[in-house]
Every structure is written in C-alpha cells, then in structure tokens.
Amino acid sequence: MKTFRVAVLPGDGIGPEVMTESLRVLEAAGKKYDIAMKFEQALIGGAAIDATGSPLPDETLNLCRSADAVLLGSVGGPKWDNLPPKQRPELGGLLAIRKALKLYANLRPVRLYPALFDQCPVRIPSGSGVDLLTVRELSSGIYFGEPKELDESHGLDTMLYEAETVSRIAKVAFEAAARRRGTLTSVDKANVLSASILWRNVVAKMGADYPSVELNHMYVDNAAMQLILNPGGFDVLVTGNLFGDILSDESAALAGSLGMLPSASIGESVNLFEPSGGSAPDIAGKGIANPIAQILSGAMMFEYSFDRVDAARAVEAAIEAALNDGVRTGDVAGGASSVGTRQMADAVIKRLS
Numbered sequence: 001m002k003t004f005r006v007a008v009l010p011g012d013g014i015g016p017e018v019m020t021e022s023l024r025v026l027e028a029a030g031k032k033y034d035i036a037m038k039f040e041q042a043l044i045g046g047a048a049i050d051a052t053g054s055p056l057p058d059e060t061l062n063l064c065r066s067a068d069a070v071l072l073g074s075v076g077g078p079k080w081d082n083l084p085p086k087q088r089p090e091l092g093g094l095l096a097i098r099k100a101l102k103l104y105a106n107l108r109p110v111r112l113y114p115a116l117f118d119q120c121p122v123r124i125p126s127g128s129g130v131d132l133l134t135v136r137e138l139s140s141g142i143y144f145g146e147p148k149e150l151d152e153s154h155g156l157d158t159m160l161y162e163a164e165t166v167s168r169i170a171k172v173a174f175e176a177a178a179r180r181r182g183t184l185t186s187v188d189k190a191n192v193l194s195a196s197i198l199w200r201n202v203v204a205k206m207g208a209d210y211p212s213v214e215l216n217h218m219y220v221d222n223a224a225m226q227l228i229l230n231p232g233g234f235d236v237l238v239t240g241n242l243f244g245d246i247l248s249d250e251s252a253a254l255a256g257s258l259g260m261l262p263s264a265s266i267g268e269s270v271n272l273f274e275p276s277g278g279s280a281p282d283i284a285g286k287g288i289a290n291p292i293a294q295i296l297s298g299a300m301m302f303e304y305s306f307d308r309v310d311a312a313r314a315v316e317a318a319i320e321a322a323l324n325d326g327v328r329t330g331d332v333a334g335g336a337s338s339v340g341t342r343q344m345a346d347a348v349i350k351r352l353s
C-alpha cells in the first residue's frame with residue numbers, strides 16, 4: 001500500500017489548534033479506509049518568521065514540492081502586521097507558496113448543513129438549501145499583477161488577466177458544474193474593467209464546448225447581493241482572485257461560520273488544502289475554534305489528491321452526524337451550549353463509519 005507523504009504547515013493563530021485536531025480525524029479515517037499517510041510538519045507565516053526570519057523557508061518549500069499533498073492551517077496576526085508587505089506572513093508566506101507551487105484553482109465549497117439552518121443569517125425557503133462551489137482563480141489578477149508599487153505618496157496594484165489563465169480556470173469551473181447541478185455563474189466587473197471584459201469573452205466562448213451547462217454572467221456587485229437574496233439559486237461560481245476572496249467569505253456566512261468553509265488549491269503538480277478563513281486572532285489560544293473547515297479540507301485532500309471519494313464522504317457524513325446530534329463549537333451554537341475544538345473533533349471521530 002502506498003504511503004502518502006503529507007506536508008503539514010499549521011501556521012499561526014488558530015492554525016495549529018485546528019490542524020492538530022484535524023490530523024486526528026484524518027488518521028482515524030485513514031485507518032478505517034486503508035489510507036496510509038505520513039505527516040511531516042514545517043513552518044510558514046509568522047511562526048516561520050519568528051523561528052527563521054523568513055515567512056516561507058526553503059526547507060518548507062522543498063518539503064511541499066516533494067510531498068503528495070500539502071495541508072495548511074492559516075497565517076498572519078497582529079504581531080507581524082507592521083512588517084513591510086513582502087515580508088509579512090500573507091504576502092511572503094501564503095501568496096508566495098501559492099505562486100511557488102503554481103496553485104491556480106481554489107475550490108471553496110459551501111454547504112449549509114440542515115442542522116445549522118438556524119445559524120444561517122438569511123431566511124432559506126423550506127425545502128431548499130445552500131450548496132454552492134466558488135471556483136476562485138488563484139494565480140493571477142490584482143494579487144500578482146505587475147507593476148506593484150508602494151511609497152509614502154502612492155500605492156499601485158495591477159489587475160492583469162491573460163486569456164490562457166482565464167481558460168484554465170473556466171475549464172475547471174465548467175467541469176465542476178457539469179458534475180454538479182449544471183449551472184455556472186461567471187462573476188466579473190465587465191462594465192468597468194478591461195481584465196473583466198477579457199474574462200467574460202473567454203468564459204462565454206468556452207460555454208459552447210459545454211452545452212449541458214447553463215452559463216450566466218453577473219457583475220460582482222449584483223452577485224454579492226444575489227448571494228444573500230437567493231443563495232439557493234447558485235451552483236458553481238467562477239471568478240477572479242480578488243472577487244473570489246470576498247465572495248467566498250460572504251458565502252461562508254451562509255453556512256453559519258467561516259469555520260465551516262474548507263478549500264482546495266489545485267496546482268500544476270501538488271495540491272494544497274486549507275480553510276478559507278484566517279488565523280482568527282480574536283479566539284486563538286482558547287481551544288474554541290471550529291475545526292470543521294480544517295477537517296473538511298482534509299476530506300478534500302482524500303478526494304482530490306488521493307482519489308478516495310469514499311473516505312471523503314465518510315468524513316463529511318461524520319461531521320453531519322455530529323452536528324445533527326447537537327455537537328457544535330461556539331461560532332455555530334447561537335448562544336446555546338458549545339464544545340471546544342478537541343471535543344468537536346472527538347465527536348467526528350466517534351461517528352466515523
């Protein structure tokens with residue numbers, strides 16, 4: 001049996017707390033489903049700055065490059081907020097690893113579990129739900145465009161999209177929509193931005209190759225509103241780096257908490273799995289963070305990197321069963337009694353079958 005080598009980068013804030021617990025769940029699922037994994041830890045973000053001076057040490061990158069998959073917690077926190085941008089955990093750690101590993105498609109699935117209907121801030125008509133996937137372009141756009149400048153009198157970022165970058169992400173999104181409910185919403189700002197006009201043209205042209213997928217285009221401001229007015233109307237959204245960042249946090253709220261939202265970053269040779277949310281400094285160190293986003297990211301690793309949909313579904317079902325039994329961390333408990341990070345993971349492990 002192959003042993004999968006997994007690079008584990010806990011990072012900062014709640015990262016190490018939710019990572020520890022998620023690894024216990026993945027170990028337990030691996031045992032049940034005969035998936036052998038070797039977890040190898042490395043530093044990233046503020047933790048790496050403190051230990052080595054660099055937010056992304058070479059040793060970490062080399063480990064990731066040689067691994068079968070990468071699990072990441074989260075990076076950043078007030079301690080490192082005043083460093084120059086490129087030395088900060090976010091740019092020098094997270095964006096740098098995305099670039100180095102050529103991670104181009106960030107999949108952020110949002111599901112409102114029936115047990116959490118009362119935690120959704122939006123009224124959901126009975127009989128419907130929220131089950132959508134944001135496909136966020138991760139390698140380009142305003143995050144990486146050059147020139148990028150900053151001095152005392154001006155700040156400049158460049159939003160650049162090349163047609164082939166858009167085709168690559170559009171293909172991922174059309175294929176996901178074809179496997180799901182067959183609807184794709186492409187989100188842009190083509191009434192203003194050149195990069196978005198190109199985006200819309202490329203996506204529209206590709207639509208002809210996927211006749212089974214119903215394609216529609218939406219401006220990002222309207223999309224932000226429609227997500228609240230009619231979240232059940234969305235199946236797959238495809239969008240650029242910045243809009244995807246913002247809309248995915250918005251859609252996480254529909255699932256009850258950012259702590260419920262996992263992600264998979266698909267790369268040219270290795271994939272990275274991480275919660276969509278951050279290091280949550282407001283609750284870090286208290287043992288109360290919701291580990292579900294990190295656990296679900298591990299389930300995505302089973303599915304996307306190990307081709308083990310059975311184990312992925314089993315982990316998701318165990319989470320659902322725990323929530324159905326009323327086990328919840330504070331962020332999704334609505335003021336009712338709640339459990340800590342460790343007990344939440346225990347509850348999931350207990351229900352794995």
Ligand SMILES: NC(=O)c1ccc[n+]([C@@H]2O[C@H](COP(=O)([O-])OP(=O)(O)OC[C@H]3O[C@@H](n4cnc5c(N)ncnc54)[C@H](O)[C@@H]3O)[C@@H](O)[C@H]2O)c1
Nearest residue numbers: 074075076077090258259277278279280282283289290331
């Ligand atoms: N992928 C990443 O590593 C990543 C993502 C976003 C933000 N960040 C960084 O994290 C730091 C904090 O940023 P922020 O406060 O804007 O965003 P955040 O995502 O860390 O937190 C936003 C809110 O969501 C809550 N939250 C997030 N994850 C949770 C969980 N698992 N359980 C319960 N509650 C959870 C937090 O408590 C907070 O109230 C910053 O340094 C930021 O740059 C990192």
Ligand SMILES: CC(C)[C@H](C(=O)O)[C@@H](O)C(=O)O
Nearest residue numbers: 076090091094095245276277
């Ligand atoms: C921390 C930050 C660089 C990152 C992003 O903007 O991509 C985060 O918000 C995310 O959503 O993964």
Ligand SMILES: [Mg+2]
Nearest residue numbers: 245246249276
């Ligand atoms: Mg974000």
